[in-house]
Amino acid sequence: MRIFDPHIHMSSRTTDDYAAMHAAGVRALVEPAFWLGQPRTNVGSFTDYFDSLVGWEPFRASQFGIAHHCTIALNPKEANDPRCAPVLDLLPRYLEKDGVVAVGEIGYDSMTAEEDKAFAAQLALAIDHGLPALVHTPHRDKAAGTERSIAVVRESGIAPERVVLDHLNELTVAMVKESGCWMGFSIYPDTKMDEDRMVAILREYGTEKVLVNSAADWGKSDPLKTRRTGDAMLAAGFTDDDVDLVLWRNPVAFYGQSGRLDLEGETPDAEFAGNSILRGARK
Amino acid sequence: MNAWLEKALSDVATDATALRTLFPGAGRRVGRGPSETPGWTVDDVARVRLLRAAPGAAAEMPDLYRYGDAAEKRAVLRGLSVVDIGAAGLDLVADALRTNDTRLVAAAMGEYAATHLDDAAYRHGVLKCVFMGIPLAEVAGLDRRTDEELRRMLRSFAAERTAAGREVPADLLPLLHEQDV
Numbered sequence: 001m002r003i004f005d006p007h008i009h010m011s012s013r014t015t016d017d018y019a020a021m022h023a024a025g026v027r028a029l030v031e032p033a034f035w036l037g038q039p040r041t042n043v044g045s046f047t048d049y050f051d052s053l054v055g056w057e058p059f060r061a062s063q064f065g066i067a068h069h070c071t072i073a074l075n076p077k078e079a080n081d082p083r084c085a086p087v088l089d090l091l092p093r094y095l096e097k098d099g100v101v102a103v104g105e106i107g108y109d110s111m112t113a114e115e116d117k118a119f120a121a122q123l124a125l126a127i128d129h130g131l132p133a134l135v136h137t138p139h140r141d142k143a144a145g146t147e148r149s150i151a152v153v154r155e156s157g158i159a160p161e162r163v164v165l166d167h168l169n170e171l172t173v174a175m176v177k178e179s180g181c182w183m184g185f186s187i188y189p190d191t192k193m194d195e196d197r198m199v200a201i202l203r204e205y206g207t208e209k210v211l212v213n214s215a216a217d218w219g220k221s222d223p224l225k226t227r228r229t230g231d232a233m234l235a236a237g238f239t240d241d242d243v244d245l246v247l248w249r250n251p252v253a254f255y256g257q258s259g260r261l262d263l264e265g266e267t268p269d270a271e272f273a274g275n276s277i278l279r280g281a282r283k
Numbered sequence: 284m285n286a287w288l289e290k291a292l293s294d295v296a297t298d299a300t301a302l303r304t305l306f307p308g309a310g311r312r313v314g315r316g317p318s319e320t321p322g323w324t325v326d327d328v329a330r331v332r333l334l335r336a337a338p339g340a341a342a343e344m345p346d347l348y349r350y351g352d353a354a355e356k357r358a359v360l361r362g363l364s365v366v367d368i369g370a371a372g373l374d375l376v377a378d379a380l381r382t383n384d385t386r387l388v389a390a391a392m393g394e395y396a397a398t399h400l401d402d403a404a405y406r407h408g409v410l411k412c413v414f415m416g417i418p419l420a421e422v423a424g425l426d427r428r429t430d431e432e433l434r435r436m437l438r439s440f441a442a443e444r445t446a447a448g449r450e451v452p453a454d455l456l457p458l459l460h461e462q463d464v
Binding site (some may be wrong): 047051054055090092093094095096097098129260273274275 | 303304305306307308310311349350352353382383384385387415
C-alpha cells in the first residue's frame, strides 16, 4: 500500500514516527503551516517556521525515504492577532518556493472580520501564485463555517477543483461535494472522524475528490491513521485500486495542480546545511 | 535564452522589487545543473544575472538573503561581487561564515570578501574553508591577503592534523611558508 498523507504536521513529530510511517507505506506527505499550540507573538516567529517547512523538515523526511512538501499561510486563529497579521506581506516570497504546493491552512476559526480579510487575501494569493488552496473548516459551528467558506471560495474566483475543504464530517460532506471542491477528512483517535465512519462516507459519497489525512500534530493524534483507513477500506470490500486512488492518486492529483510536486526518489544528502539528524559518533 | 529568464530580466530592470518573487523559483525554471562558470550552477548564473539587471538590487539583497533558501542565499553571496552594495554586504558574509553549510561558506569567500573583510575575519574565513574541506581554489584573494598571522594559523592547523594522524589538504601546503611566487 503506497500512501501520501496530504495533511500532517511533522515538525511536531519524532523520527520514530517517520520510521513507522515509512514502514506502513507512507512515501509522501504535505505539511501545512498552522499554529503551534503556543501562540506566536511576532512575524519573525512565522518566517523561521516557514524556513523550517521548506528547509530542515524536508531534509529530515528525506532521511526516512519520504518526500516532504508544504503549504504556507497565515492560519485563521492567528489572523486575529494584529502582531501576526503583517506576515501576509511576506507570503509572496514563500509562495514561490519549490516545495510549496498550496496556500494553507486558511479559512475560519471563530469567523471574525479579521479572519474574513485574511481568508480572502490568501485566496487571491493562491490565484496569483498558481497554487491550490487548503481550507481548514472550524471545529466550532462547523456546518455554518463550512457553508460560509464555500461562499468565500466562490466569491474569490478560484476554481473549486483547486480548493480542498478539510476536517469534514457527515454533516458537512454533502455541501462540499455539491460545491465542486475537494473533500478532506482528518482521521483522529477520538475526535473529528474515525476510520469506520470514513469507510461509511466513502460508501455513500464515492472515492472521487476525497483526501484522507492523519492531521497528526502536537496533540493526541496518530500518524498511521492513513494506513488504518486503507486497511478498514479493504476489510469493508473496497479494492486495492480504490485504496490507491484515495491514499495516493487523489493527493497527487490535487497538489500536482501546483506543478511543483517532486516525487522522484533522490539519494538524500546525509547533512542539511552541515548538520545531521544522527547523534553521537557516526557508524 | 530561456523565455522565463528573458521576461524576468526585463521585469526586474523595471522594478527591482520583482526580485522578491522571481528569485525563489529560478531553479524550477532554468534548472540546477552545472553551468559554464566553474563551481556555479545554472540557477546561480540566472539569479546573479537578475541581480545585475535590477537597478536598486543592493537594497533588495539583505531580504533576499534573509528569506532565501540555501540556493538563493548562495546566489546573493555570489552577487555581492557584481552589485555595488558597499559595506552592506558584510552582514551577509558574516552570517554565511557562521553556518556549517559548505556551499554558503565557499560562496561567502568570493571577491567581495577578499576586498571588504578585515584581516581577522578574512583569516578565519580561510581557516574555516580549510577546516571544512572547501578547495582553496574557491577562495578569492589568497595571493594578496595571505599574511604571516594566517600562515601561522594554517601551520598550527596542519600540525594538529598531523598529530591526529590525519591528512593535511594538499592545496594548503604552498601557503604554509612565505615564498616568492
